[in-house]
Amino acid sequence: MDKILQKSFDINQIRNDFPILSKSVNNKPLIYFDNAATTQKPKHVIDAVSRFYESENSNVHRGVHDLSQKATAIFEESREKIRAFLNAKESSEIIYVRGTTEAINLVARSYGGQFLNEGDEIILSAMEHHSNIVPWQQIAEEKRLILRIIPINDEGELLLDEFEKLISIRTKLISIVHVSNSLGTVNPVKHIIDKAHECEIPVLIDGAQSTPHMAVDVQALDCDFYTVSGHKLFGPTGIGILYGKKQLLEKMPPYQGGGDMIRSVTFEKTTYNVLPNKFEAGTPNIAGVVGLGAAIDYINSIGLNLITEYEQDLFKYASEVLGNLEGLKIIGKAANKTAVISFLCGDIHPHDIGTILDHDGIAIRAGHHCTQPLMQRLGLTATARISLAFYNTKNEIDSFAETIPKLFKIFS
């Protein structure tokens, strides 16, 4: 692995690290404001994936030949990098999955399948992504479980008093998003975990939108499960992480059967492998793991604390600029937010906003953001959304602001 060293937060240098940021869209310089959907990849990640396929490619955990040993070493080095990134106690608590969706499905199937029974309750919140609703609905339907939903206020914040009222002797699991993809709300997950643990209820935290923007320490949080998306963390698609406390993962049954997750197989009986392999059936996304490891190296070279600081400054600026645009209404005004701004422009449909901004090279997301229950709660069918990353700039926000009056003019 190449060493990458960066001493200070140099935005020009950072932008140069991302090849796509110098591209044009519709003959305009790309302004990429759709980072909550997926983030762009630094050259360091792209090169690591290329290098793997060019000179290191092999299957892991199997071959006795040189390449396989190298591939296995890189694969496991990445796991250690992720362990350190999340400050997990042991690297065996880091399970490679396809993404946060699969991570939640794994817990719902394996933990839910084994330990939840008819009448048990699972607490979710009103701002969950469909990926933290549907897996629970599926297991709830099969096992006659009950889902309880923490309501939110109009600003897009969880009502913690209501949360406490939902906890009962029947509550057997809580699964909550750390940062809302639609609104940017940062939820007080530490408080929720502490309350849950008073009643010995395990808690899963969906970290898809938090890990790219803030330092996360799973031991300090004391969460039981934490999920990470690789492609939202400047890494490749198709790779993500489930963190789980060892004592929980050990008593959970495998999620999928196949190669690599076994210790021995006969037609009479199969014994399962130890953690983390027990949950990693089949040949994994090795290049994805390599890319994710490189993404973490890259983030560490800048420093998550500097990233958070820069993004919060950008967010403050964007909030002021957007707040001053006539006719633009910001949806979601939680006190603690990442740099995500959902908005409406009069009665112009978000999809029309998206198409017109795209014409100026500005990529935003428009729609329900896979949070239809949240949209219903807010009385909306869709919003337009900008979601920023540390390679975005105030100049880009100014360019965005200049297109909004044009938009109103078209629909006047």
Next chain:
Amino acid sequence: MSKINDIYQEVILDHNKSPRNFKQLENATQHLEGYNPLCGDKLTVYLYVKDGIIKDISFLGSGCAISKASASMMTDKLKGKSKSEAEDIFQSAHDMLTGKMKNDDDILKQGNLAALSGISEFPMRIKCATLAWHTMRAALNGTHQPVSTE
């Protein structure tokens, strides 16, 4: 602004702002809901069909300018048409919206529908425009299952 002007033409913006036949039909002989799960847009098309003729047609729902204008223009175009004429118009409109139109399609030359032809340049928006048409056609054919673009 060339491509963008193609899709947000004045006639489309006008139909978006003041959609025609935007109401529930009290005497509807059939009605059906159409849904685009990608964006969450929903609309209902109402038909009053007598002796094989669409005597009246209307729609209600929420959606983007493209879906609303397309639905509005569709209701204008189909009122008074026979079921087989409506099928022909559906085919022409569908071919145009999906970029398969023959240049000399007479059906589209009459009225404003040709204004929708720019949509075919925007692959992500084609379904916005076709939703009302698929819903109308399914309603006309007596389907009771809601229509989905996916």
